[in-house]
Amino acid sequence: MTEQLSQADIEQARKRSVTRQDTLPATAAAPFTILLGPVGLLSGIPGIAQYGQFSLPPQGSTERDRLLSQTPAFETMWAALIFKLISKKVAQGFRIEDADDSQRRIKAAQQLILGYDGSYASGLQRGLQDYLLTDMGMVVEKARQSSARGSKIAGLFHLDALRCYPTGDPQSPIVYWSYYGGYHLLDAEDVIRITDMPSPRVELRGYGMCAASRAWATILKLAAVEVYFREKITGTRNLAIHLVNGISDKMLRDALNTSEDAREQRGFVLYKGSTIIPMIEMAATPTVVTIPLAEVPDGFDVDEERTDAYRRYAHSAGANVEEFVPAPAGLNTGLSTQIRDEALAGQGMAAFDKNWELALTHTTLPGSTTFFMGTGDDWRDQKMKADAQAARATMLKTYVDAGAITAAQMLNTAVDAGDLDRAFLPQDMTGSGNIDDNEKLVAGEQRATMPVAPAPELPATPVTKAADPVDVLIDGELAAALDWARKALENG
Amino acid sequence: MASTPINLTALALAAIERLDFSKSGWQAAMEKIIARSHTAAALAALAERGGKIRSFFAKFVGIHALPRAEQKTIKTAVQKQLDYLKGFVADAGGMSEAAIKARAALYAGAVRNTFSQIRSPGLPFHPADGGTPCKMNCKCSWEQDGDNYIWTLHPAEHCDGCLRRAAGNPYKVS
Numbered sequence: 001m002t003e004q005l006s007q008a009d010i011e012q013a014r015k016r017s018v019t020r021q022d023t024l025p026a027t028a029a030a031p032f033t034i035l036l037g038p039v040g041l042l043s044g045i046p047g048i049a050q051y052g053q054f055s056l057p058p059q060g061s062t063e064r065d066r067l068l069s070q071t072p073a074f075e076t077m078w079a080a081l082i083f084k085l086i087s088k089k090v091a092q093g094f095r096i097e098d099a100d101d102s103q104r105r106i107k108a109a110q111q112l113i114l115g116y117d118g119s120y121a122s123g124l125q126r127g128l129q130d131y132l133l134t135d136m137g138m139v140v141e142k143a144r145q146s147s148a149r150g151s152k153i154a155g156l157f158h159l160d161a162l163r164c165y166p167t168g169d170p171q172s173p174i175v176y177w178s179y180y181g182g183y184h185l186l187d188a189e190d191v192i193r194i195t196d197m198p199s200p201r202v203e204l205r206g207y208g209m210c211a212a213s214r215a216w217a218t219i220l221k222l223a224a225v226e227v228y229f230r231e232k233i234t235g236t237r238n239l240a241i242h243l244v245n246g247i248s249d250k251m252l253r254d255a256l257n258t259s260e261d262a263r264e265q266r267g268f269v270l271y272k273g274s275t276i277i278p279m280i281e282m283a284a285t286p287t288v289v290t291i292p293l294a295e296v297p298d299g300f301d302v303d304e305e306r307t308d309a310y311r312r313y314a315h316s317a318g319a320n321v322e323e324f325v326p327a328p329a330g331l332n333t334g335l336s337t338q339i340r341d342e343a344l345a346g347q348g349m350a351a352f353d354k355n356w357e358l359a360l361t362h363t364t365l366p367g368s369t370t371f372f373m374g375t376g377d378d379w380r381d382q383k384m385k386a387d388a389q390a391a392r393a394t395m396l397k398t399y400v401d402a403g404a405i406t407a408a409q410m411l412n413t414a415v416d417a418g419d420l421d422r423a424f425l426p427q428d429m430t431g432s433g434n435i436d437d438n439e440k441l442v443a444g445e446q447r448a449t450m451p452v453a454p455a456p457e458l459p460a461t462p463v464t465k466a467a468d469p470v471d472v473l474i475d476g477e478l479a480a481a482l483d484w485a486r487k488a489l490e491n492g
Numbered sequence: 493m494a495s496t497p498i499n500l501t502a503l504a505l506a507a508i509e510r511l512d513f514s515k516s517g518w519q520a521a522m523e524k525i526i527a528r529s530h531t532a533a534a535l536a537a538l539a540e541r542g543g544k545i546r547s548f549f550a551k552f553v554g555i556h557a558l559p560r561a562e563q564k565t566i567k568t569a570v571q572k573q574l575d576y577l578k579g580f581v582a583d584a585g586g587m588s589e590a591a592i593k594a595r596a597a598l599y600a601g602a603v604r605n606t607f608s609q610i611r612s613p614g615l616p617f618h619p620a621d622g623g624t625p626c627k628m629n630c631k632c633s634w635e636q637d638g639d640n641y642i643w644t645l646h647p648a649e650h651c652d653g654c655l656r657r658a659a660g661n662p663y664k665v666s
Binding site for chain 1: 496497499500503523524527528531533535539540559561566570571574665
């Protein structure tokens with residue numbers, strides 16, 4: 001029934017590859033290794049070098065993912081960005097097409113995907129949080145009706161990335177540790193894993209670098225700025241000591257303790273973030289020296305830092321920068337937004353779209369069924385598409401008028417470009433076709449390999465020496481048939 | 493819903509009854525009526541199923557506006573009837589005009605089968621498919637109730653074959 005990408009074919013190919021010795025087979029009956037923690041100094045160096053004592057645990061560890069998954073709680077704007085990205089993806093919707101126009105297969109595919117983790121919106125929100133906030137990525141289980149290999153997929157379920165462990169065995173890549181205990185070894189054909197920037201290192205077993213990993217330093221910085229201002233405003237922490245004249249070590253320590261006790265005795269007092277030591281020598285002219293305990297650096301511009309941080313957030317997550325950092329007013333802002341949108345079409349979350357489409361189309365749905373992110377209803381996409389089609393039609397008409405091509409060749413070109421339905425074409429006269437990654441050939445059809453042949457003129461009632469007489473008869477009665485069909489429906 | 497195939501049958505029957513079987517050339521006229529009626533059945537069935545746009549485009553680009561599966565159904569149905577017609581023409585020399593008219597009228601009933609195949613694809617049998625004793629005179633039709641399809645016996649005297657089919661209700665698309 002299905003023409004899915006065959007895992008058996010991939011495994012056959014792997015037997016010819018040098019990478020076959022990169023892994024040990026993982027089986028439920030024998031001990032298998034799962035990646036629990038760091039795989040050596042290599043994974044820890046970038047963190048230590050960049051962030052010092054605030055470095056993340058090494059890449060490939062569950063501790064790192066646990067921390068990263070909590071980053072929305074650290075900083076509000078980061079949480080807002082994650083929320084916006086996920087909302088957009090859910091609102092984007094999806095559509096399903098079938099090469100044979102089989103309503104049954106389309107409906108079955110729709111039901112399967114709508115039931116993802118109980119509800120598509122819920123499943124996608126959970127999965128995307130793992131995609132954006134864990135290096136493990138989004139993991140989806142394909143639960144089957146029976147244990148027989150290749151049996152029908154009964155449902156799609158979200159798996160908590162923090163409970164998934166990569167085995168390194170491509171045939172059984174994931175172990176899932178369920179909440180009430182029990183480890184489950186998942187076959188490759190029973191799981192989808194989508195990771196952001198999967199590491200090329202064998203040792204890391206597919207762990208990637210998620211958006212939170214990329215933005216970690218910025219999240220830390222912005223969170224620290226917010227904490228600093230909050231403490232300064234609320235006086236919950238002593239941020240500076242102001243000295244009047246000289247002071248000894250003992251007096252300084254006593255002053256700090258006194259101020260803390262005094263503050264606690266008097267209760268919480270706003271705007272009290274400083275400790276003041278009274279004059280020691282009444283005869284001296286009062287001078288004030290401030291010892292800062294925590295402060296922003298000289299020249300620190302909060303607004304500029306925030307703007308820079310939001311820009312980094314947007315770039316890390318693949319979002320449109322202008323949604324978080326308004327573009328300066330100027331000429332052609334609308335045009336620059338359009339150009340930026342078009343550029344974004346190939347960036348950031350577009351990689352997720354492509355991965356999700358390919359995983360569902362080629363490893364989950366039947367052979368003739370294709371899954372697309374988006375409903376195709378965006379009026380900007382449709383307008384751009386219509387503009388392109390109009391320009392193409394004008395160009396082709398020019399060629400036909402000049403006698404360079406025939407009307408049939410024009411029709412063939414329009415069909416090949418996707419402007420017209422393939423059903424309009426009696427016979428494809430063009431040479432070898434091509435196929436996009438997320439496209440299915442019509443079930444049962446081979447790739448077009450017919451040689452280019454001189455195209456016949458398209459007559460009003462096509463009659464050729466080689467035409468099937470039944471086809472001729474049907475075409476000849478078509479006008480009358482349309483009239484009968486209309487009458488039969490009208491009187492129905 | 494069942495009235496569309498009835499209307500199609502009526503249109504085909506009316507055209508057949510207008511033929512003059514005493515003159516030569518009635519075979520070619522019958523061939524045209526067969527092609528017209530089965531194509532009309534396909535277009536009407538497709539329009540009822542939600543394919544109005546394809547039906548509309550058929551005006552401009554011919555039968556190729558329809559999905560390939562439907563094109564094949566039409567061609568198969570027409571070819572089958574034309575094969576029967578050849579046998580009919582061969583036998584007509586020894587038949588009375590009344591007998592010829594009666595036999596010709598049977599060709600109108602086959603339209604219901606084409607309509608049903610396209611209107612409700614994926615079902616195990618269809619009206620007037622020759623699988624029941626009533627053959628082209630079958631007056632039954634499929635009625636859809638959600639995912640279930642009901643073999644519906646319309647007011648008429650029904651053969652055992654149709655009664656057996658009705659006893660197996662409901663059916664589902666395979």
